[in-house]
Amino acid sequence: MKRSHVLAVSVLALLSGTAVVANAATAPDAGTSRGGPAAGPVRHSVSADAAWCAQQGGKAETRVPYFTSTGNKITPLGGEREMCLFTAGDGSQIMIGADTLAADKPTLAALAYVRKPNGPSSPGNPSIAYCQGINGTAMFGNRPTDGGGWGPKNLKDPSKAMSACMFADGSVIDAWGLKYHKGGVIRGADLTKKFRATIPTM
Known part of the structure; x- marks a missing residue:
């Protein structure tokens, strides 16, 4: 892809709020100060x-x-x-x-x-x-x-x-x-079967 085309795609991506990730094999110095990581929205993952x-x-x-x-x-x-x-x-x-x-x-x-x-x-x-x-x-x-x-x-x-x-x-x-x-009263929910681990009763 020509440099002018890459620039045009990058500008369009920025205007639309989407991130463009270059192919790792062709991206110059990805992760360095010259190339840098691709810009994009910060995603908060659920633990x-x-x-x-x-x-x-x-x-x-x-x-x-x-x-x-x-x-x-x-x-x-x-x-x-x-x-x-x-x-x-x-x-x-x-x-x-x-x-x-x-x-x-x-x-x-x-x-x-x-x-x-x-x-x-x-x-x-x-x-x-x-x-x-x-x-x-x-x-x-x-x-x-x-x-x-x-x-x-x-x-x-x-x-x-x-x-x-x-x-x-x-x-x-x-x-x-x-x-x-x-005392035999369930508050909120019975957690007995909600644990990921198998809990021995004895």
Whole structure:
């Protein structure tokens, strides 16, 4: 193709918003400062964990941790996590780490959900007590007024932060969803058959 034709095609492509990718065998110095990579729209790919979440009927969301204390105080913390949220027709929800749901092998959170181990009850927050009783943690401090959870970015209402039980292998699941499931109540969705890995029941 003549140089003038290549230039004309490139101009038309830019005007129409499409990218022209030259044949790698004929493109001069592709990837270098002379040739450079082909221009085009930036595409955000869906992670494999988010894709598995969606396949199971959930919605993948990026959530960040928040520290909460007495009143309406809420402090965003560092880090973020891709969570998978399931919402039932009655409005109940359950949240689980997208990587926990899509893991190729069983995780401690998945085992806790499927096996329903016995844990202590507490006059305080029963979901936190149950989580701690099966060797997880959902605590954001060591005082009774310390609290926290995971929510969307720029969250202002501390009551919307969902507590999550995290285990030693890094797997995480909704603390209330775990506690309710132990008592035979399904919130959001029954995750038993939604894990990618086969979870042994014994």
